[in-house]
Amino acid sequence: MQAKKDKVSEAPKETILKELEQKRERKMVLMQGNEAVAYGALDAGVDFFAGYPITPSTEIAEILSAELPKRNGVFVQMEDEIASICAITGASLTGAKALTATSGPGFSLMQEGIGFAKITETPCVVVNVQRMGPSTGMPTSPAQGDIMQSKWGSHGDSPAIVLYPDSVKESYELTIRAVNLSEKYRTCVILLLDEVLGHMREAVCLPDMANVRVISRIKPTVPPHWYKHYDENQKYLSPLASYGEGYRFHVTGLTHDAHGFPTNKTTEAAEMMERLRKKISYNIRDLVQIESHKMEDAKIAIFAAGIVSRAAKAAIVQAREEGIKVGLLRPLTIWPFPDDAVRKMLRNVDTVIVPELNQGQFIHEIQRLTKDKSDGNIISLQRVNGTIFTPNDILNKIKEVS
Amino acid sequence: MASIPQKVIHDYLRHDKKFPHVWCAGCSNGIVLGAIIRAIDDMKLDRDDIVMVSGIGCSSRMPVYIDLNTLHSLHGRAIAYATGVKLYKPYLKVIVVTGDGDCTAIGGNHLIHAARRNLDLTVILVNNNIYGMTGGQASPTTPHDAIATTAPYGNIEPDFNICDLAMGAGASFVARTTAFHAIEAQNMIKDAINHPGFSLVEVISACPVIYGRLNKKGGAPEMMKAMRDNSITKTAAEKLPPEKTEGKIVRGILRQDIRPEFSDEYEKLIKRVINKGEENE
Numbered sequence: 001m002q003a004k005k006d007k008v009s010e011a012p013k014e015t016i017l018k019e020l021e022q023k024r025e026r027k028m029v030l031m032q033g034n035e036a037v038a039y040g041a042l043d044a045g046v047d048f049f050a051g052y053p054i055t056p057s058t059e060i061a062e063i064l065s066a067e068l069p070k071r072n073g074v075f076v077q078m079e080d081e082i083a084s085i086c087a088i089t090g091a092s093l094t095g096a097k098a099l100t101a102t103s104g105p106g107f108s109l110m111q112e113g114i115g116f117a118k119i120t121e122t123p124c125v126v127v128n129v130q131r132m133g134p135s136t137g138m139p140t141s142p143a144q145g146d147i148m149q150s151k152w153g154s155h156g157d158s159p160a161i162v163l164y165p166d167s168v169k170e171s172y173e174l175t176i177r178a179v180n181l182s183e184k185y186r187t188c189v190i191l192l193l194d195e196v197l198g199h200m201r202e203a204v205c206l207p208d209m210a211n212v213r214v215i216s217r218i219k220p221t222v223p224p225h226w227y228k229h230y231d232e233n234q235k236y237l238s239p240l241a242s243y244g245e246g247y248r249f250h251v252t253g254l255t256h257d258a259h260g261f262p263t264n265k266t267t268e269a270a271e272m273m274e275r276l277r278k279k280i281s282y283n284i285r286d287l288v289q290i291e292s293h294k295m296e297d298a299k300i301a302i303f304a305a306g307i308v309s310r311a312a313k314a315a316i317v318q319a320r321e322e323g324i325k326v327g328l329l330r331p332l333t334i335w336p337f338p339d340d341a342v343r344k345m346l347r348n349v350d351t352v353i354v355p356e357l358n359q360g361q362f363i364h365e366i367q368r369l370t371k372d373k374s375d376g377n378i379i380s381l382q383r384v385n386g387t388i389f390t391p392n393d394i395l396n397k398i399k400e401v402s
Numbered sequence: 403m404a405s406i407p408q409k410v411i412h413d414y415l416r417h418d419k420k421f422p423h424v425w426c427a428g429c430s431n432g433i434v435l436g437a438i439i440r441a442i443d444d445m446k447l448d449r450d451d452i453v454m455v456s457g458i459g460c461s462s463r464m465p466v467y468i469d470l471n472t473l474h475s476l477h478g479r480a481i482a483y484a485t486g487v488k489l490y491k492p493y494l495k496v497i498v499v500t501g502d503g504d505c506t507a508i509g510g511n512h513l514i515h516a517a518r519r520n521l522d523l524t525v526i527l528v529n530n531n532i533y534g535m536t537g538g539q540a541s542p543t544t545p546h547d548a549i550a551t552t553a554p555y556g557n558i559e560p561d562f563n564i565c566d567l568a569m570g571a572g573a574s575f576v577a578r579t580t581a582f583h584a585i586e587a588q589n590m591i592k593d594a595i596n597h598p599g600f601s602l603v604e605v606i607s608a609c610p611v612i613y614g615r616l617n618k619k620g621g622a623p624e625m626m627k628a629m630r631d632n633s634i635t636k637t638a639a640e641k642l643p644p645e646k647t648e649g650k651i652v653r654g655i656l657r658q659d660i661r662p663e664f665s666d667e668y669e670k671l672i673k674r675v676i677n678k679g680e681e682n683e
Contacts, residue, residue, distance in 0.1 A: 048486070048489070048490055050485075050486060069671055069672045069675040069676075070675055070676060072672060072676070074489045074490060074668065076485070076489055076668075078482065078485070078515075079511050079512065079515040080511060082479065082482065083479070083482035083485070083511070083512055083515070086475065086476065086479045086482035086483045086485075086486065087482050087483070087485045087486035087489070088486060089475075089483060089486065090455070090473065090475075090482070090483035090484060090485065090486025090487040090490075091486035091487065091489065091490040092486075093473065093486075093487065094453075094486065094487045094490040094491050094494070095490065095491070096486075096490045098486070112476055113476065113479070116475065116476055243453050243471040243473075243487060243491070243494065244450060244451060244453070244471065244491050244493075244494050245450070246450045247471075248449065248450065248469060248470060248471050248472075249471070249472075250416075250465065250466055250472045250473075250474070251472070251473045251474065251475075252466065252473075252474035253474065253475065253476060254474065259419075261419060261420055261466065262420075262466060262474075
């Protein structure tokens with residue numbers, strides 16, 4: 001029988017990581033968004049990756065296939081995306097920090113597994129580098145078509161945490177944040193990237209590991225017979241045991257009680273659903289991150305995420321040179337939606353422009369938050385043809401409405 | 403007598419939590435669960451080091467009743483979840499309990515790829531020839547001409563030979579028995595758990611309430627007798643001419659090979675990569 005040990009190599013993980021850290025170069029490097037995600041995952045402590053190749057996310061798998069073995073971590077190429085989400089969930093229940101990366105078609109296949117990770121409150125991260133169109137679409141072209149899918153993709157109500165970076169550096173940072181939030185909130189966190197961001201190269205200097213804040217799941221301290229897999233601890237963030245630690249807990253995708261055993265009792269079913277909801281809605285302040293850019297005196301606001309916000313920022317510079325007071329509100333967390341910031345924006349500006357690379361998804365959320373006629377006009381700017389907005393596209397719209 | 407089997411089984415059950423069970427009277431799942439428990443007890447395995455993973459279906463309800471690390475996953479995906487568990491902590495013994503529909507229809511892709519990788523999982527496939535939990539629809543192992551609620555005029559599809567499928571995909575341990583042969587099942591499960599590589603034990607089982615009724619196979623006793631009378635050991639089958647074994651359930655260990663196991667190979671890869679890094683210093 002194989003000796004009982006935590007991972008496959010004899011060398012303690014800490015020693016290996018320390019050595020790699022010493023070797024790490026502290027200088028500006030040219031890096032792709034996908035590379036930044038891979039290194040962000042490693043710095044966040046991800047030690048298990050299961051995935052299936054798909055454009056435009058494949059570099060993430062390729063880099064991790066080279067880097068994880070060096071760190072005593074596990075890389076496995078699965079037979080499809082369904083198997084990938086299942087394998088990372090299984091590994092996470094065994095104690096891993098687990099991540100997978102995919103694009104639209106794979107993300108669609110993963111939806112049932114994402115729902116399972118959410119109902120069983122198992123930490124994991126899914127990176128979706130979005131491509132254009134339904135089905136196979138345009139695999140190497142950008143679009144922001146998965147905004148709503150990332151929230152509603154899995155059947156049944158399942159509150160989502162979805163992060164959305166706008167630069168290579170932020171891809172690195174938000175990958176770490178995605179892993180941290182998945183561990184803290186015990187859920188499947190989704191990171192959405194624009195195709196152009198995945199493949200765009202920018203100068204980045206990765207921080208020292210000492211400056212990277214890493215959060216890991218809380219482990220139970222109670223004896224096994226006291227352990228509740230879904231303990232109603234403070235703010236619904238409860239400790240999580242792993243397989244092989246003596247807790248011998250049960251995990252099921254069926255509606256379950258606090259111990260994890262299936263239940264058909266309506267009260268327990270309602271409690272479980274409430275718990276999933278409150279875990280997110282009671283912690284909005286911790287979860288929501290926004291960037292408010294030149295909004296102090298703005299009469300026109302642009303609401304945009306990801307790569308579109310970069311074009312918007314360039315348009316704002318030009319518009320302000322011409323004396324138009326325009327600003328940008330950019331969500332780094334798109335789900336839960338930054339309701340308060342958007343309400344404030346609607347109160348303070350005359351017009352809100354919502355440019356997005358889809359047939360109108362964010363726009364519905366902005367409209368939902370419009371209270372009365374004194375709120376600003378909402379103007380949708382849409383594009384779905386495989387290209388991105390240029391600053392001029394947005395500038396023209398600003399001029400048109402100003 | 404070393405121990406009273408009933409006592410052994412009770413000791414392993416979550417008897418204070420999840421009973422009564424969901425299975426119909428006469429179902430073979432209890433016999434299979436008993437065989438698994440006795441196998442684990444005989445092998446004196448540490449319960450903390452065993453993870454039982456299942457998918458969806460009647461047999462996949464098994465993990466909730468047994469006091470191990472248990473994971474009742476998605477329909478068809480048990481092997482994919484088990485792959486994550488096993489690769490992260492290779493010292494764990496991972497047992498997958500699944501059914502004919504769960505493992506060879508919706509989960510067929512995961513079955514063949516786990517067999518190809520030769521990852522050290524023990525798959526116990528309870529084959530009752532039907533989707534029992536959803537009320538009797540045809541599965542990939544529903545025999546030709548048999549009646550199912552989605553094959554009311556008789557099944558026109560040929561059925562899978564699960565053991566051949568697993569062997570074709572490269573499984574290194576493949577065995578077949580029936581729920582009538584409980585002790586044989588127990589021993590085969592032990593061999594399968596001990597086997598260093600992907601193992602599959604197909605247990606032909608009786609579903610008297612759904613499959614039996616639809617196909618006029620009688621009650622549980624008649625179906626058990628049929629498994630006894632209609633099965634033959636591999637050794638006996640080898641001595642008979644092919645026409646005499648046709649339609650018979652061939653029981654026994656059909657394959658037992660040693661070939662490189664996936665988590666061992668991964669461990670070797672890690673050592674190679676880490677040592678190479680040190681050499682470059």
